[in-house]
Amino acid sequence: MDGLGYRPGVGVMLVNAAGQVFVGRRIDNREGDWWQMPQGGVDPGEDLREAALRELAEETGVTEAHATIIGEMGETIRYDLPEELIGKLWGGKYRGQEQGWFCLRFTGTDADIRLDAHDPAEFCEWKWVEPDRLPELIVPFKKRVYRAVVEAFRELA
Numbered sequence: 001m002d003g004l005g006y007r008p009g010v011g012v013m014l015v016n017a018a019g020q021v022f023v024g025r026r027i028d029n030r031e032g033d034w035w036q037m038p039q040g041g042v043d044p045g046e047d048l049r050e051a052a053l054r055e056l057a058e059e060t061g062v063t064e065a066h067a068t069i070i071g072e073m074g075e076t077i078r079y080d081l082p083e084e085l086i087g088k089l090w091g092g093k094y095r096g097q098e099q100g101w102f103c104l105r106f107t108g109t110d111a112d113i114r115l116d117a118h119d120p121a122e123f124c125e126w127k128w129v130e131p132d133r134l135p136e137l138i139v140p141f142k143k144r145v146y147r148a149v150v151e152a153f154r155e156l157a
Helices: 048-060 131-137 140-153
Strands: 005-015 021-026 039-041 067-072 077-080 094-106 123-129
Touching: 005 048, 005 140, 021 048, 021 131, 039 048, 048 067, 048 094, 048 123, 077 140, 094 140, 123 131, 131 140
Parallel strands: 005 094
Antiparallel strands: 005 021, 005 039, 021 123, 067 094, 077 094
């Protein structure tokens, strides 16, 4: 694990007019009742803002027509994968992820959210939740990240 680096990534806190945050239930994790915000890898040469908007569109169908960036964390956040996942995710190249996080205001309607916008879909269901609930909904190894994101964007939500 010592020789492995961190996968470059982004995350999106999509906030509706009521101050609630979008979370999706991952299709590939049926072992628990875990929900997460849109997030994913950064393509080579891709700007973090571009990556955040791309990931949001791929995972939720929400484009810039219905979402505006209203905040960006000043620093990236790293997390390590649990030992049992190292070597199984991302071709075994990474020990975890280093993410840049963005807060976006959702200006559309629930009908604008389309989990099937990208094939394959990442989420099987979605809901709006209060920001303070986010750390309890995510897989345990990402709780610290979600606490930091909630704190960073609390005033924006």
